[in-house]
Amino acid sequence: MTSLTATKRSTRGAPRADGGRRAVDRGAWFLVLPALIPILVLSVGPLLYGILLAFTDAQSGRTRSTQWIGGLNFQDLLHDTLFWESFRIGLVWAVGVTVPQFLLGLGLALLLNQDLRLRWLARALAIIPWAMPEVVVGVMWRLVYNPDAGVLNETLRDLGLGDGRDWLAGLSTALPAVIVVGVWAGMPQTTVALLAGLQNTPRELHEAAAMDGAGAWRRFLTVTWPALRPVALSITALNFIWNFNSFALVYVLTSGGPGGRTRLPMLFAYEEAFRYGQFGYAAAMGCVMVAVISVLLAVFLVGRLRGGDEA
Amino acid sequence: MRTSTTGRVGQYVALLAYLVFLAFPFLWLISIAFKSPRELGSLHPTWIPRDPTLDNFRQAFDEQPLLRAAGNSLLAALGAAVIAVLIATPLAYVMARRRTLLARAATGWVVVSQAFPLVLVIIPLFLVLKNLRLINSLFGLVLVYVVWALPFALWMLVGYVRAVPEELEEAAAVDGAGRLRTLVSVTAPLLAPGIVATALFAFITAWNEFFFALVLLKTPEKQTLPVVLTHFIGAEGVADLGPLAAAAFLATLPSLVVFALIQRRITSGMLAGAVKS
Numbered sequence: 001m002t003s004l005t006a007t008k009r010s011t012r013g014a015p016r017a018d019g020g021r022r023a024v025d026r027g028a029w030f031l032v033l034p035a036l037i038p039i040l041v042l043s044v045g046p047l048l049y050g051i052l053l054a055f056t057d058a059q060s061g062r063t064r065s066t067q068w069i070g071g072l073n074f075q076d077l078l079h080d081t082l083f084w085e086s087f088r089i090g091l092v093w094a095v096g097v098t099v100p101q102f103l104l105g106l107g108l109a110l111l112l113n114q115d116l117r118l119r120w121l122a123r124a125l126a127i128i129p130w131a132m133p134e135v136v137v138g139v140m141w142r143l144v145y146n147p148d149a150g151v152l153n154e155t156l157r158d159l160g161l162g163d164g165r166d167w168l169a170g171l172s173t174a175l176p177a178v179i180v181v182g183v184w185a186g187m188p189q190t191t192v193a194l195l196a197g198l199q200n201t202p203r204e205l206h207e208a209a210a211m212d213g214a215g216a217w218r219r220f221l222t223v224t225w226p227a228l229r230p231v232a233l234s235i236t237a238l239n240f241i242w243n244f245n246s247f248a249l250v251y252v253l254t255s256g257g258p259g260g261r262t263r264l265p266m267l268f269a270y271e272e273a274f275r276y277g278q279f280g281y282a283a284a285m286g287c288v289m290v291a292v293i294s295v296l297l298a299v300f301l302v303g304r305l306r307g308g309d310e311a
Numbered sequence: 312m313r314t315s316t317t318g319r320v321g322q323y324v325a326l327l328a329y330l331v332f333l334a335f336p337f338l339w340l341i342s343i344a345f346k347s348p349r350e351l352g353s354l355h356p357t358w359i360p361r362d363p364t365l366d367n368f369r370q371a372f373d374e375q376p377l378l379r380a381a382g383n384s385l386l387a388a389l390g391a392a393v394i395a396v397l398i399a400t401p402l403a404y405v406m407a408r409r410r411t412l413l414a415r416a417a418t419g420w421v422v423v424s425q426a427f428p429l430v431l432v433i434i435p436l437f438l439v440l441k442n443l444r445l446i447n448s449l450f451g452l453v454l455v456y457v458v459w460a461l462p463f464a465l466w467m468l469v470g471y472v473r474a475v476p477e478e479l480e481e482a483a484a485v486d487g488a489g490r491l492r493t494l495v496s497v498t499a500p501l502l503a504p505g506i507v508a509t510a511l512f513a514f515i516t517a518w519n520e521f522f523f524a525l526v527l528l529k530t531p532e533k534q535t536l537p538v539v540l541t542h543f544i545g546a547e548g549v550a551d552l553g554p555l556a557a558a559a560f561l562a563t564l565p566s567l568v569v570f571a572l573i574q575r576r577i578t579s580g581m582l583a584g585a586v587k588s
Binding site for chain 1 (some may be wrong): 328330339343355388405420439465484541544556570
């Protein structure tokens with residue numbers, strides 16, 4: 001019995017690459033459909049519908065039917081200084097969070113890759129920001145920044161560094177204050193990803209380079225970085241996108257205040273859609289955000305492909 | 312390799328700074344959660360509560376329907392995790408093993424789906440779910456969470472499938488096992504730990520999610536824990552600090568525990584996806 005099926009298989013799959021593959025592909029539909037249908041209906045479909053909505057005057061709770069208005073929303077957006085201000089804030093926030101996340105994360109990953117005594121504690125603590133709901137992270141830092149009962153002001157007072165202030169309410173301090181929280185929340189994930197990447201670099205290479213008399217910096221440039229590069233680029237690109245599109249953290253910390261100084265594009269679009277009911281206009285905002293991110297992502301992918309050629 | 316003594320000292324200083332930065336907000340949250348109202352009102356707050364109390368926890372449960380919210384969160388997160396893994400595993404298998412057009416399209420979607428801002432998806436979803444009368448329904452939220460958890464679940468699972476040597480399957484096939492039998496009796500057991508890790512990760516993701524829940528759930532009876540937490544912060548941003556801290560502390564415990572259990576697997580899954588996709 002066994003031999004019969006085996007022969008059947010082996011004859012059908014003799015040039016394995018082709019025959020066996022076709023058999024699998026026919027079966028593949030049955031494996032793929034359970035995920036494909038929800039993806040199409042609840043993700044790809046809404047995305048396309050959302051892009052369509054950007055060209056309409058769709059509003060919530062209105063009886064009159066929705067009209068196609070062409071590029072009018074985009075024209076309005078072009079002149080919406082508040083939106084561009086929020087877009088600028090979004091970029092400042094995304095860069096301001098992503099760059100320290102990467103630099104500090106890389107430093108820490110290199111550090112944790114050494115034989116240090118408290119390494120286990122760092123790994124254990126790193127779980128806290130990573131696993132915490134963003135809402136809780138926001139709540140927690142509100143308690144830290146609290147002008148009266150907060151630990152930050154009390155520490156500053158103890159150190160004799162002034163009387164403290166309301167960090168999240170200050171026009172000039174609010175954005176830096178939320179950026180610090182963003183870095184805190186995302187750093188462990190970056191660190192752990194880079195650390196995992198480091199541990200995939202062969203140790204022998206390091207040792208060989210050290211024997212050849214290469215200093216730490218040279219070893220980093222010639223051995224560590226080339227191996228780490230794919231992971232570093234992926235995590236940085238993803239971090240940038242996630243940060244630019246983030247919502248919950250800043251919603252809880254400042255709700256976009258004071259005076260719109262921390263109003264990220266997502267907060268702006270959320271208010272436009274679900275407070276003022278301007279679905280079409282908010283969808284247009286989303287389109288602009290996607291377009292800009294796509295360009296950045298394309299630049300990143302080209303860079304990554306080039307890096308692959310070099311390696 | 313040898314490191315100079317100053318280098319070592321510098322390393323430990325940097326590590327300690329990192330540990331303090333990581334730990335201090337969380338320790339502060341715990342400190343506030345156990346402080347009495349009188350101590351919270353004092354002008355010079357201390358790290359360690361002088362007379363620790365559970366009053367804040369009691370008051371938190373009195374003020375907001377925390378238990379019901381936790382139940383809602385649990386339901387949404389469990390539903391999302393189970394369904395997401397059930398439908399993602401077969402697709403991930405195909406994506407990992409065959410370079411068909413479909414598999415490549417799915418991989419592309421995983422990458423692209425990370426880039427679009429949620430607002431562009433939530434507006435049409437809101438309209439569609441409204442027509443289906445699934446606004447303010449946990450079932451509607453579960454549907455959204457499933458699709459939302461899929462990209463990362465696929466990303467992780469593809470990595471796990473690739474870690475199973477294809478030769479094992481071929482060996483089973485040569486021994487006469489059919490395709491389905493090979494999958495069930497050879498591949499699935501080897502994948503099981505990865506599948507569990509992926510499910511737990513999807514669970515945490517849904518447990519922590521805020522934006523979709525905020526938009527889709529209207530009445531307090533239906534809302535999940537993260538949404539109910541924001542009710543402790545008043546309209547003007549004035550908050551009752553003690554109960555707020557207590558509730559926030561409770562809301563974070565389940566994900567901390569689950570995450571601690573699977574952290575290593577998430578890391579390896581993440582890395583596999585990052586390097587190979």
